[in-house]
Amino acid sequence: MTIDSTPVRFDTKIAVLLREDLAPWQRLNVTAFLVSGLGSEIPEVIGEPYADADSTPYLPMFRQPVLVFEGAKETMLAAHGRALSRALPRAVFTSDLFTTGNDRDNRAAVLAVPRDQLDLVGLAVHGPRNAVDKVLRGARMHP
Numbered sequence: 001m002t003i004d005s006t007p008v009r010f011d012t013k014i015a016v017l018l019r020e021d022l023a024p025w026q027r028l029n030v031t032a033f034l035v036s037g038l039g040s041e042i043p044e045v046i047g048e049p050y051a052d053a054d055s056t057p058y059l060p061m062f063r064q065p066v067l068v069f070e071g072a073k074e075t076m077l078a079a080h081g082r083a084l085s086r087a088l089p090r091a092v093f094t095s096d097l098f099t100t101g102n103d104r105d106n107r108a109a110v111l112a113v114p115r116d117q118l119d120l121v122g123l124a125v126h127g128p129r130n131a132v133d134k135v136l137r138g139a140r141m142h143p
């Protein structure tokens with residue numbers, strides 16, 4: 001069996017934008033929560049299941065990289081507005097979600113705040129590469 005070594009180039013991009021003032025544990029938590037929303041709503045981003053040489057099965061994962069960026073609060077707000085204006089699939093994480101302990105309370109915390117007043121600390125988007133790049137304008141790759 002030969003393995004195709006041709007580089008894979010994706011037409012779409014998965015990106016997470018984190019607010020730069022988050023603690024390390026918050027960055028990891030927010031990223032995990034945000035990408036879970038994309039996988040559930042956009043099934044084509046999920047690849048095939050994995051297995052090791054002993055045939056132990058593992059869950060499928062995204063079929064393409066997840067790029068993580070960071071930016072100031074103003075960058076986050078601008079990116080959110082651009083994602084909305086382009087109607088890209090998106091997930092949000094607000095600072096209020098750090099104080100809740102379950103999914104019901106998370107959804108209630110977001111629902112209680114008008115869109116323009118959300119205290120966004122994370123945003124995940126998926127879409128055509130150029131559209132996602134425009135949404136993330138002003139953000140930088142996470143170190």
